[in-house]
Amino acid sequence: MAITFLHGVVLNCLYKINGERTIYSIYHLLNGKKSSQTIQDAKFYQISQYFKTFPKLSREHFDELITDLEREHLLLRTSQQSFLLTEDGLNYLKTFLAQHAFIHYLDGYQFQQDEVFWERLSLIVQVASNLRMEEIKYLPVQRNKDVQAWIKRFLVINNIKRTDLSKMLYDEMVRCLEGSQLVDPSLLVMRLTGFRNIGKTKRQAAELLGYEHSHYHYQFVSLLHFVMSEIHKNEKKYPLLHHLLLDLHEDVPLTDSARLTLKLINNGLLIEEIAKIRKLKLNTIQDHIVEIALQIQSFDISPYVSEELQKRIVLAVKKITSRQLKQIRQEIVDASYFEIRLVMAQLGDNI
Amino acid sequence: MSVDLLSFLQKKFNFSSFKQGQQEVITSVMNGQHTFALLPTGTGKSLCYQLPGYLLPGTVIIVSPLLSLMQDQVEQMQMNGEKRVIALNSFLQGADRREVFRRLDQFKFIFVSPEMLQLDYVIEKLQNLTISLFVVDEAHCISQWGYEFRPDYMRLGNIREQLGNPLTLALTATATEKIAEDIIKSLHLTSCEKYIYSVDRPNIAIKVEQVSSFYDKQERVVELVSTLEGPGIIYFSSKKLAEEVAYLLKVRGVSDIQAYHGGLDQESRMLIQQQFLNGQLDVICATSAFGMGINKENVRYVIHFHMPLQMESYLQEIGRGGRDGGKSIAILLYSPGDELLPYQLVENEVPNSSQVERLGYWLRQNSNNLQRMEEFEDEIIALAGFSETQWRLAKDFFISHRQKQLKYDEILQLFNDYVDQRMAVKKNHVYQMKKWLDCEDCRREKILNYFGEQRKIEVEDCCDLCGIDNSSFTKTTCKNKKGDESFYWKQYLSTILLNK
Ligand SMILES: [Zn+2]
Numbered sequence: 001m002a003i004t005f006l007h008g009v010v011l012n013c014l015y016k017i018n019g020e021r022t023i024y025s026i027y028h029l030l031n032g033k034k035s036s037q038t039i040q041d042a043k044f045y046q047i048s049q050y051f052k053t054f055p056k057l058s059r060e061h062f063d064e065l066i067t068d069l070e071r072e073h074l075l076l077r078t079s080q081q082s083f084l085l086t087e088d089g090l091n092y093l094k095t096f097l098a099q100h101a102f103i104h105y106l107d108g109y110q111f112q113q114d115e116v117f118w119e120r121l122s123l124i125v126q127v128a129s130n131l132r133m134e135e136i137k138y139l140p141v142q143r144n145k146d147v148q149a150w151i152k153r154f155l156v157i158n159n160i161k162r163t164d165l166s167k168m169l170y171d172e173m174v175r176c177l178e179g180s181q182l183v184d185p186s187l188l189v190m191r192l193t194g195f196r197n198i199g200k201t202k203r204q205a206a207e208l209l210g211y212e213h214s215h216y217h218y219q220f221v222s223l224l225h226f227v228m229s230e231i232h233k234n235e236k237k238y239p240l241l242h243h244l245l246l247d248l249h250e251d252v253p254l255t256d257s258a259r260l261t262l263k264l265i266n267n268g269l270l271i272e273e274i275a276k277i278r279k280l281k282l283n284t285i286q287d288h289i290v291e292i293a294l295q296i297q298s299f300d301i302s303p304y305v306s307e308e309l310q311k312r313i314v315l316a317v318k319k320i321t322s323r324q325l326k327q328i329r330q331e332i333v334d335a336s337y338f339e340i341r342l343v344m345a346q347l348g349d350n351i
Numbered sequence: 352m353s354v355d356l357l358s359f360l361q362k363k364f365n366f367s368s369f370k371q372g373q374q375e376v377i378t379s380v381m382n383g384q385h386t387f388a389l390l391p392t393g394t395g396k397s398l399c400y401q402l403p404g405y406l407l408p409g410t411v412i413i414v415s416p417l418l419s420l421m422q423d424q425v426e427q428m429q430m431n432g433e434k435r436v437i438a439l440n441s442f443l444q445g446a447d448r449r450e451v452f453r454r455l456d457q458f459k460f461i462f463v464s465p466e467m468l469q470l471d472y473v474i475e476k477l478q479n480l481t482i483s484l485f486v487v488d489e490a491h492c493i494s495q496w497g498y499e500f501r502p503d504y505m506r507l508g509n510i511r512e513q514l515g516n517p518l519t520l521a522l523t524a525t526a527t528e529k530i531a532e533d534i535i536k537s538l539h540l541t542s543c544e545k546y547i548y549s550v551d552r553p554n555i556a557i558k559v560e561q562v563s564s565f566y567d568k569q570e571r572v573v574e575l576v577s578t579l580e581g582p583g584i585i586y587f588s589s590k591k592l593a594e595e596v597a598y599l600l601k602v603r604g605v606s607d608i609q610a611y612h613g614g615l616d617q618e619s620r621m622l623i624q625q626q627f628l629n630g631q632l633d634v635i636c637a638t639s640a641f642g643m644g645i646n647k648e649n650v651r652y653v654i655h656f657h658m659p660l661q662m663e664s665y666l667q668e669i670g671r672g673g674r675d676g677g678k679s680i681a682i683l684l685y686s687p688g689d690e691l692l693p694y695q696l697v698e699n700e701v702p703n704s705s706q707v708e709r710l711g712y713w714l715r716q717n718s719n720n721l722q723r724m725e726e727f728e729d730e731i732i733a734l735a736g737f738s739e740t741q742w743r744l745a746k747d748f749f750i751s752h753r754q755k756q757l758k759y760d761e762i763l764q765l766f767n768d769y770v771d772q773r774m775a776v777k778k779n780h781v782y783q784m785k786k787w788l789d790c791e792d793c794r795r796e797k798i799l800n801y802f803g804e805q806r807k808i809e810v811e812d813c814c815d816l817c818g819i820d821n822s823s824f825t826k827t828t829c830k831n832k833k834g835d836e837s838f839y840w841k842q843y844l845s846t847i848l849l850n851k
Pocket of ligand 1 (some may be wrong): 817
């Protein structure tokens, strides 16, 4: 069993969580599970760039990855579901990160909607190409009805001449892709379909370019994130392409349930009242509040933790340089886990 | 009939002439006759309801058993510019569904799955329409003797009556005489015109090759693919083998080849189909999921790596060859013991006695939930250990018996009998297929006999037992290897977007 790129990703994540979370927190991260816990961990351990970057990963497959890493002596089991990197593991990871600089483009958390973006991009290219040749009989490469409807609306609203559309698309795509220093744009371009030119499947593209599947996948997704971020940052440079992103930007990515809790908080309700109204456990509402604090920098946590306690918790976190609640709790016995988590959420990456 | 069908065909569909049987079937429908039509695969069954649909006022309802096939047909029609077409099936959900039902009368062609027709409010909505034609596609699913029997098809006769006995067209590509009679009876068609065309496709040569082992079979496939004129399709019973053989062929230097099966994501499936249609791929290693929606005219060979589960599927699959009327060859590779696999597959399709027993246990515990059994899908599947096909078979059965308000032990008894009967029918189909493999005189004649026909014409390159001139099917063109395989992304973008 060869060590694949995905093995490297798992290794990197395990390194970051440092045995303080179970391996399955990584499984949920890669799958993009929308739970408060997963999102908080992603932020705390600075692995949010991997969020939802390998959706549809099965538990069996994930277990295999761990077994492989353990067999190769890159991981050492510390308890039932936690692992630490061995000396070999650390060395392997160092080389891995040095060799794959493109991982800098990857931002799974910010670009959770990358699949929709790709569906729109590939479909608009196909539509533009066929429009240019005045071909109306072709099967759309994307069958997602929402994406098809979106393209129709886009064309109607913008009312661009058919020859201009393909020219604009060409110019903007070249402008954008030329900026990619770390990933070869061929990776993405060969999967595009146009008039009488059918694009490659991801497997074909990986084979043609000689990449193992997950290595190809991560480069493709990284390039997609590069493109999305480039367009997002320079809307004016991409008068056409930035439309593809407009409604995909989630300002505050909250779970639906947390969003409702936030609404009730804004209406002036207390935690206990919200729990009662929503028939949920107090714990659950507290999880929501931690999630909200994590996402919204300006969220005021002082109704839930006194300013004085906040200061002491911050000091303790800095001193211990660990994310393990237990250790912090030992330091400040009068704080609840909820209060500690909340302060840590507010701190975010600023530790 | 005052309308000139031919000129309408040319104007609306851009075809220069009718294929065999189409004009007769369409004329019969236009004369207001209930019609049964058996048209062999590849002769354009769908034109038989599309063309009358445009000439008749009101709506055409098409009952179709397979969701994927239905989706393909709708997309094909949309691609050809028809906007007033819709599929009513379980994919249609929520707001979309409400919207569609609100303006149902604005659609000209409504495809509907048989399960949707079990719902009272769907029937009510359809009753409000002026139905000009009621089409039963894949009508052989109605018959218990058929390999694809669907219990929910049995109720179509009653549903027709609820809809006011609309003009009806029953279409199939495979039906023995017995099944044809069954179809007409089940649909309650008192007078019905029958148009039966031979299932024979004289331009397809039929060959069965014995090999002594699995290894030899693989080697033979490599040999065939490198010598036969393409494009070609190789059918497998398993995804895994389709992948493995595609890989083997690639390693052996066949470049334009790809595996296709239900395990691929939707985008990849779509791309592979289109690459094949577009001539970018020469060979497809496929499971039976491949080919239903696509119309590739120039397929020159179809190889079966495994024996199909019944003659009907075999005929349908080899029928994907030679649709342009040109010569095509079908080669089935058989090694001793191959028949064990289809028997095993059949057993995985039908619940076994211990599974039925466990289902019975669930029914006893949940006798008040009989009417909404599908809501407990996960629970039942886990308890009985059903495969996907086994569960579908059970679900279809229970849904179609819902209206009878039976007690759990009564319905369990019925289900027991049903399962035994399905198993017997399916095993018999495998047996018939094996018998055909072993036959010693003309294979084509035996196929015709199976469907109740006699052989009337002499066919050149008929079958391996009558003799085939292999040179008719060997590669003539030496494909020049593409020299430069490098990919330049800006060049490609410019090709597709600037046509330069
Ligand atoms: Zn013969």
